[in-house]
Amino acid sequence: MIFALPLAGRELHRLALRPRIHLLKMIFVGGVFSLVYLYYQSLYQVTTEQSGFLQVMGRGRDLFHFIFRVQHYSICLVLPLLMSGAVTQEKENGTLDVLLVTPIGPGGLMKQLFLSRAVPMLIFLFILLPLQAIAYSLGGVTVQDILQAIAALVISGLAVGAFSLAISSVAQTTLSAMLSVYLLGGFLWGIFCLPLTLFSARLKGREENALGAYVILSLFIISNLVLARVLLVKEHFYWKENIQSSVKKKILWLFEKLKLYSPDLRVLPNQDPLYWKEVERCWWGRRGLFITALLTMSMITCLCCLGLRSGSVTFLYQIHTIPQFTLVLWGAVFLVMTLCSIPVLALERDRKTLDVILTTPLSGREILSGKISGLRRLVWLLGLPLSVSFLFHLGLEEFGWQYYVTQVLLFFSLLPAVVWISIWVSIKTRSRTRASVVVVIGLLSWCCVLGVLTFLIPSMKAVFIPLNPLHVLYAQEMGWNQQNYLVWVCIAIFSLLSFTLRAWMLNNADRILGRF
Amino acid sequence: MSMIVVENLKVTFGSIDAVRTISFEVPEGDVFGFIGPNGAGKTTTLKVLATLQKPTSGDVIIDGKHLLADPQEIRRVVGYVPDVFGTYDDFTVREFLFFFQAAYGIEASKREQLLTDVLNLTDLQDRVEQKVDTLSRGMKQRLSIARVLLHDPKVLLLDEPASGLDPRARIELRELLKELQKMGKTIIISSHILHELSQLCTCLGILESGRLIAEGSVKEIYQEVGLMRLIHVGLENPTEELRAEVAQIDGVMDVQLQSDRLSIEVQEGKISPAELLHRIQDMGARVYMYQPEALDMETAFIKLTQSP
Numbered sequence: 001m002i003f004a005l006p007l008a009g010r011e012l013h014r015l016a017l018r019p020r021i022h023l024l025k026m027i028f029v030g031g032v033f034s035l036v037y038l039y040y041q042s043l044y045q046v047t048t049e050q051s052g053f054l055q056v057m058g059r060g061r062d063l064f065h066f067i068f069r070v071q072h073y074s075i076c077l078v079l080p081l082l083m084s085g086a087v088t089q090e091k092e093n094g095t096l097d098v099l100l101v102t103p104i105g106p107g108g109l110m111k112q113l114f115l116s117r118a119v120p121m122l123i124f125l126f127i128l129l130p131l132q133a134i135a136y137s138l139g140g141v142t143v144q145d146i147l148q149a150i151a152a153l154v155i156s157g158l159a160v161g162a163f164s165l166a167i168s169s170v171a172q173t174t175l176s177a178m179l180s181v182y183l184l185g186g187f188l189w190g191i192f193c194l195p196l197t198l199f200s201a202r203l204k205g206r207e208e209n210a211l212g213a214y215v216i217l218s219l220f221i222i223s224n225l226v227l228a229r230v231l232l233v234k235e236h237f238y239w240k241e242n243i244q245s246s247v248k249k250k251i252l253w254l255f256e257k258l259k260l261y262s263p264d265l266r267v268l269p270n271q272d273p274l275y276w277k278e279v280e281r282c283w284w285g286r287r288g289l290f291i292t293a294l295l296t297m298s299m300i301t302c303l304c305c306l307g308l309r310s311g312s313v314t315f316l317y318q319i320h321t322i323p324q325f326t327l328v329l330w331g332a333v334f335l336v337m338t339l340c341s342i343p344v345l346a347l348e349r350d351r352k353t354l355d356v357i358l359t360t361p362l363s364g365r366e367i368l369s370g371k372i373s374g375l376r377r378l379v380w381l382l383g384l385p386l387s388v389s390f391l392f393h394l395g396l397e398e399f400g401w402q403y404y405v406t407q408v409l410l411f412f413s414l415l416p417a418v419v420w421i422s423i424w425v426s427i428k429t430r431s432r433t434r435a436s437v438v439v440v441i442g443l444l445s446w447c448c449v450l451g452v453l454t455f456l457i458p459s460m461k462a463v464f465i466p467l468n469p470l471h472v473l474y475a476q477e478m479g480w481n482q483q484n485y486l487v488w489v490c491i492a493i494f495s496l497l498s499f500t501l502r503a504w505m506l507n508n509a510d511r512i513l514g515r516f
Numbered sequence: 517m518s519m520i521v522v523e524n525l526k527v528t529f530g531s532i533d534a535v536r537t538i539s540f541e542v543p544e545g546d547v548f549g550f551i552g553p554n555g556a557g558k559t560t561t562l563k564v565l566a567t568l569q570k571p572t573s574g575d576v577i578i579d580g581k582h583l584l585a586d587p588q589e590i591r592r593v594v595g596y597v598p599d600v601f602g603t604y605d606d607f608t609v610r611e612f613l614f615f616f617q618a619a620y621g622i623e624a625s626k627r628e629q630l631l632t633d634v635l636n637l638t639d640l641q642d643r644v645e646q647k648v649d650t651l652s653r654g655m656k657q658r659l660s661i662a663r664v665l666l667h668d669p670k671v672l673l674l675d676e677p678a679s680g681l682d683p684r685a686r687i688e689l690r691e692l693l694k695e696l697q698k699m700g701k702t703i704i705i706s707s708h709i710l711h712e713l714s715q716l717c718t719c720l721g722i723l724e725s726g727r728l729i730a731e732g733s734v735k736e737i738y739q740e741v742g743l744m745r746l747i748h749v750g751l752e753n754p755t756e757e758l759r760a761e762v763a764q765i766d767g768v769m770d771v772q773l774q775s776d777r778l779s780i781e782v783q784e785g786k787i788s789p790a791e792l793l794h795r796i797q798d799m800g801a802r803v804y805m806y807q808p809e810a811l812d813m814e815t816a817f818i819k820l821t822q823s824p
Contacts, residue, residue, distance in 0.1 A: 268611065273618035277604075281611070356602035356663070359566050360619040361591050516570040516587055 007104060011116030020437065021120065027445050028078065029127055032070050034452045036131050039066045041455075060138030061145075065203045067131050068149050072196045075157045079121055080185065081440070083164035084177040085433050086113040087232065092173060100236060110229045114165055121157045125150070148202065148210075152195035155217050160185070160192055162224035169232040172245070174433040179339045183332065191220060255289060274362070274370025284377045294384050301329070301385035305392040323477035326389045330473055333382045337415055338439050340378055341422035344371050345513070346432045354513070364509030372419065379415055386411060402484070407476060409491045414469050416498035418443070420505060427512055447471070466490040518577075519544040519671060519702040520565065525574035527560050527726075534560040536726040537574065542704060542719065544670075547697050549717035550706035551817060557726040558706040559599060562673050565704065566596035579670055592620075595664025599675040601656045605649035609640060609659060612648055613666060620667040634662040638692060654685025661692060672696065674705045690716055722817060739785035744769060747789055749778045749796060750805025761799050765792065777805070 015021050043059055090096040090113075099109055132149070135141055164181045171177035185192070194217060198210045269276035279285040284293065308321040348354035348371075357367055390407045394400070422439050429435040447470035454464040454471065465471050466489035476487060505512060520542040527535040535557040542548040550558045563569035564576060567587040576583035579593045604612055610631065617627045635641040638658040643651060651659060657677055664672060674693075678686050693716055697703060707713050713720065714734050722730040722737070730737050751758070759773045767786030772779040782792060789808040797803060 268614040269618040270624060271618065273615045276618070277615060351604075352598045352600045352602040353604060355563075355566075355568055355598050356596070357619065358568055359591055359594065359596040360616065361588060361621065362619050363588075515568055516584070 007112035061140035064135035085174040166228040278374035413494040420501035549713035552723035595669035752802040
């Protein structure tokens, strides 16, 4: 085994054998090369229009900066997909107990799991070196810039990886780990972007002392690795229950004290058992608790928007901050909906309870519609805070009531489409982790490919833009009102898609669920 | 009358034949045991009967209804327990059983009484408010059986019900299944724990690589494989002459003379232990101990499944 690291060796071997990892690399490289090509094209057009072809020489620094930013954001977005399953997959396979009693020990386990995921991350980084070489050949980039860029990217990657590993050590499932990494990671975005900020400042000629920042990041990495080990040991050997379950219980206890929830008031199923299981039995099935959660989330969004508004020095800055915040919210909503839709049937299948339900006289349609009833509540739970952030746009010049209406309609057309696609993929895919990677990467690739096509074939804009929700949402948030009719086309397309998918899946539910 | 009729059932997954044209019948009230190694096709066959797997070809009739023509009706007469429990661990026992009562459309007014009845039958009445994940494996298995009894099915399909259970839980499960048999349920039970099936089943089917290589009552299967029964006879006067005389009896295959006894190997079906005892006593032997060993289903299974 590689360097007497059996676990790291096994993981690397396994990752190397997985076709989806290679597919991910191809998509990643294809996407980044396309983006850089588009950027280069725009750079070339601007400079040659101004003062001839040779003027592109010496502009390598701009291209280099762009490549660096793309690499950095890619690491921050893709690495959690690889890293968050490191420990949870061992838990799900039931192999964690076996590994913990081997001489590898918890510390070694963490080290090897971290290493096994860090190597693919480095491959993702070095795969783009030819692009940096192109930037270097255009001039304006020094060797020191390249070395510093690599150092900054490696340290960002290690920080994201260590954080993902810490979350993975306490999460129960890979899906919950992924969700937690993305959502909690959002709060630590500033830390992960520290190398980017410092390096961008350097490229713009504002040399800042990076040493302090790198020390902070190194401490962050070490503390996360130590935390991951400590949490794993504590949870496995000392604590009675999983930290997630314990937090959930504490929250419910708090609500119980506030007289918003009572565990004794549990109703038993009456007519629709799956609706009872997915809604009535859960906390969001209690009206008081659901309304409280809705109001709390809306209040938090409201406070964030108010903070952004009052914190923005100029009106021009407001135009950027609130839409950017809304875009982040959109991203979070899509992620949560995708990752919550995937286990709806896949979890029943994995626990064999789906087989048991399928032998009852309930029709496939009843089973499927009962199972998604919980997701409907979730749509409301996520939709109201998002609509609060839409309301904050109304005070800005570019946005009117039409913006609000189209955004709400986009929400109700795009979200169901994502839900149905996720459910379908989860049924067709053997593991939940694979299903989530397929859906997330698939949707992002779809948007990126359409984005590239829009740029390459401008005459077909009217076809590509409505098919690309990312483009439409971005345009909406940036207040590009000139192609407003395309938003309506987008709403119509995705409403039709949602409706068709829903009708097809409900009508063929028995076959899709695997019975006849 | 046959409750279950399986005719030329075949199930293929791509290029793999999971079940290769098997046929059998199970009369009403019988307990039919499916024996076979892992991957023999037991679970696939049970899944077909439970309407969870569409057969590639062949026909299945349960309670007079054709599987492909009327799967919804078949679901009402069949209760299926998968090889893993198929329980919701965060439910209480009451919630779990109420959930399935609602799924089977049982009237709300009857549910509480039905719950009490099935819990009494499965001896889980004290666990009604307990969370499912706090139950032992044996209790979870009994809860699964309680679940399938809710809609009073005529046929029970149990896939490896004793797997992973301790001896006490196995005995409890066996007693429960005997009780269900007395209630007139037709039961198909799959297992690779052979001893247990031979004690419980009225009829057995031995599956290997998707083929039904033997079918019949336990006795018929022992006869089919020509299984030997070993009988220990304690004698006050063991002699070489007596040993030679016993060896001449029709059906006796081998006789070993030991210090105080004869060890006799008898071909099953040719001569009964009672008749052999009578014949030995007629020869003037003074018998102080007579101990026929129980027949071993594992040996029968190995014999049936070994390569020619």
